Amino acid sequence: NAGVTQTPKFQVLKTGQSMTLQCAQDMNHNSMYWYRQDPGMGLRLIYYSASEGTTDKGEVPNGYNVSRLNKREFSLRLESAAPSQTSVYFCASGIATNYGYTFGSGTRLTVV
Amino acid sequence: SQQGEEDPQALSIQEGENATMNCSYKTSINNLQWYRQNSGRGLVHLILIRSNEREKHSGRLRVTLDTSKKSSSLLITASRAADTASYFCATDGPNSGYALNFGKGTSLLVTP
Numbered sequence: 059n060a061g062v063t064q065t066p067k068f069q070v071l072k073t074g075q076s077m078t079l080q081c082a083q084d085m086n087h088n089s090m091y092w093y094r095q096d097p098g099m100g101l102r103l104i105y106y107s108a109s110e111g112t113t114d115k116g117e118v119p120n121g122y123n124v125s126r127l128n129k130r131e132f133s134l135r136l137e138s139a140a141p142s143q144t145s146v147y148f149c150a151s152g153i154a155t156n157y158g159y160t161f162g163s164g165t166r167l168t169v170v
Numbered sequence: 171s172q173q174g175e176e177d178p179q180a181l182s183i184q185e186g187e188n189a190t191m192n193c194s195y196k197t198s199i200n201n202l203q204w205y206r207q208n209s210g211r212g213l214v215h216l217i218l219i220r221s222n223e224r225e226k227h228s229g230r231l232r233v234t235l236d237t238s239k240k241s242s243s244l245l246i247t248a249s250r251a252a253d254t255a256s257y258f259c260a261t262d263g264p265n266s267g268y269a270l271n272f273g274k275g276t277s278l279l280v281t282p
Contacts, residue, residue, distance in 0.1 A: 062212075091269060091270075093272070098274065099274065100258065100272045100273055100274035100275055101213075101258070101272040102272075103269050103270075103271070106269045116269060148212055148213070150213075154200075154201065154203075154260075154262035154269065154270045155200055155201055155262060156218075157215070157218070158203050158205070158215030158218055159205075159213070159215060159270065160215070161212035161213045161214070162212055163211060163212045164210075164211070164212055
């Protein structure tokens, strides 16, 4: 089925560990996004990529890096995880001005 | 920063009743969109309304937009238990680049 696939679905990290969240879409979208969702905060944009080869910071980029590997894949890396990064992370693709975004099912990350 | 603000934060109704959620935003927009999120899942795009439109319908959904008041409403008619979810408005505009800004959401509970 066409859509956005995120891996892993769940992850527990210790403070200071690193990890990469993977995202892939098969809808041939140019634009991809990473959001985090915290209770009572809604969704906040971490990074986005308007097209292959470009990335830009969103509202809350500190502590994260991204790579737009190709048109399909957009990864999010935590170099040194902190408890404040405990959250649910969503990847999305699409064009805001047209048909909206398609979201992945999320990665629930806990940093202890 | 987050653009939209939904009201109320939580809404509880019985099946068959109508549910109305409101969204206010701060700066000019190109489009406003509504998304639904079931518990533990990703967001699903419901409807998009452009800044030059005042009302739009999709099935049991009715969205209005008042750009002079910088506000939108989502009406779900004849609610069903399956409508239980969180609902988010999202906006894009000249200042948001390619990315959507999401509000904090309205949590809707529909009881049988």
